[in-house]
Amino acid sequence: MRVLHLADWHLGRRTLRESRAADHDAVIAEILDIARDARPDLIVHAGDLWDSARPGHDDLLRGVEALRDLAGLCPVHVVCGNHDSPSLFRALGRLPGVAEHVSFAASDDDPLRTVPLRDGGRALVASIPYPHPNRSGGPDDQAAAYRADLARRLGGAAERLAREASPGDRRILAAHIHVAGAQLSNAAADPGRAESLSADPDALPRLDYVALGHIHRPQPIGDRGRYAGSPVPLDFSEAGDRKSVALVTAMPGDVPRVETVPLAAGRPLITVQGGIDELARRAPETVGALCRAIVTGEEPAAALADRVRDALPEARVVEVVASRPERGADDHEPGPNEGAAPLSELLRDYLVADGVSGPRLDRLLGRFEDLAEAARHERDYEPDELVELGGGDEGPGERSATDETAPPSRPTAGTTP
Numbered sequence: 566m567r568v569l570h571l572a573d574w575h576l577g578r579r580t581l582r583e584s585r586a587a588d589h590d591a592v593i594a595e596i597l598d599i600a601r602d603a604r605p606d607l608i609v610h611a612g613d614l615w616d617s618a619r620p621g622h623d624d625l626l627r628g629v630e631a632l633r634d635l636a637g638l639c640p641v642h643v644v645c646g647n648h649d650s651p652s653l654f655r656a657l658g659r660l661p662g663v664a665e666h667v668s669f670a671a672s673d674d675d676p677l678r679t680v681p682l683r684d685g686g687r688a689l690v691a692s693i694p695y696p697h698p699n700r701s702g703g704p705d706d707q708a709a710a711y712r713a714d715l716a717r718r719l720g721g722a723a724e725r726l727a728r729e730a731s732p733g734d735r736r737i738l739a740a741h742i743h744v745a746g747a748q749l750s751n752a753a754a755d756p757g758r759a760e761s762l763s764a765d766p767d768a769l770p771r772l773d774y775v776a777l778g779h780i781h782r783p784q785p786i787g788d789r790g791r792y793a794g795s796p797v798p799l800d801f802s803e804a805g806d807r808k809s810v811a812l813v814t815a816m817p818g819d820v821p822r823v824e825t826v827p828l829a830a831g832r833p834l835i836t837v838q839g840g841i842d843e844l845a846r847r848a849p850e851t852v853g854a855l856c857r858a859i860v861t862g863e864e865p866a867a868a869l870a871d872r873v874r875d876a877l878p879e880a881r882v883v884e885v886v887a888s889r890p891e892r893g894a895d896d897h898e899p900g901p902n903e904g905a906a907p908l909s910e911l912l913r914d915y916l917v918a919d920g921v922s923g924p925r926l927d928r929l930l931g932r933f934e935d936l937a938e939a940a941r942h943e944r945d946y947e948p949d950e951l952v953e954l955g956g957g958d959e960g961p962g963e964r965s966a967t968d969e970t971a972p973p974s975r976p977t978a979g980t981t982p
């Protein structure tokens with residue numbers, strides 16, 4: 566059987582402030598052409614069809630129409646990614662005109678999808694929609710608990726396939742998960758954490774094909790599966806990726822044969838760096854591209870963006886960064902914030918002027934340092950205690966009536982990815 570494996574479209578995504586709708590339309594048309602040529606028995610989309618749990622109406626329609634067009638060729642199966650909404654998937658799975666040809670996996674417990682094949686055989690598809698790591702363990706054992714959870718889900722999927730498959734059936738897994746060892750194009754601010762929140766490669770069952778989503782750089786996982794990857798570079802960290810879809814011949818009990826079909830549609834993302842003259846010389850390579858310009862030898866100024874756009878007339882310039890020249894000690898001019906006290910000192914002055922003192926002052930400044938540290942490392946921050954602003958330790962803030970009657974509500978950490 567032939568499987569066309571797709572993933573991570575992220576319909577609705579913007580790159581900085583630029584809509585990618587035109588790129589998505591172009592690459593969906595390219596994928597439809599590939600599907601028409603390849604005549605697969607099954608199309609698997611391994612998740613993150615949309616960029617947000619509540620896609621805009623245009624993007625909702627763009628996704629549903631793409632699935633409907635693909636389903637005109639063969640059965641289509643979609644797994645819920647971390648950006649998708651399980652409840653939207655459940656709703657679409659009941660929508661007349663869509664549900665007849667497209668199955669949406671919103672939960673591990675959804676029944677296996679059975680697909681009749683042209684050669685008279687059949688394929689069984691098990692699914693693992695994205696399991697959120699925040700539902701596994703606590704802060705100290707989260708990585709181990711999540712790894713155990715993923716192993717349990719992978720084992721459960723393999724078990725169901727073994728139980729329900731007859732000899733000769735192709736056993737397929739479609740999942741939106743991260744397996745340790747993946748090459749991230751989007752080298753996150755904290756790649757160690759991303760790597761720790763992943764499945765053990767040894768937990769991957771040996772099936773006839775494992776179609777994964779979540780990692781945006783297309784790549785194989787051992788000899789049994791792959792990440793299809795995103796079809797267009799979604800941000801500048803993906804600029805160097807070679808995007809593709811996977812056309813897989815899966816045979817019962819055998820290693821799948823994978824052909825990657827390169828995708829060319831959609832605007833490339835290009836970063837150019839140098840002085841204005843250098844940028845102008847490189848203009849030909851930026852024609853039709855989404856372009857980030859790092860300009861050297863210039864001061865940041867509103868007019869700089871206009872000069873960059875003049876230098877790169879046929880690029881879509883989405884970001885201009887002035888990279889200031891190294892200065893010698895002699896010609897140093899202080900910038901507007903240079904020489905000012907650090908923020909923590911300014912905060913201390915402000916709080917002291919407001920009457921805060923003693924242990925409360927120390928606690929507030931400590932929280933501020935924790936918050937600043939979390940921001941430096943792009944981590945979530947959840948205070949383990951709430952320190953009230955206002956009033957010194959002996960001041961009126963300490964004994965206000967609201968302290969007894971209404972405990973302060975705690976902010977909750979954002980858990981939505």
Ligand SMILES: [Mn+2]
Nearest residue numbers: 573613779780
């Ligand atoms: Mn994704």
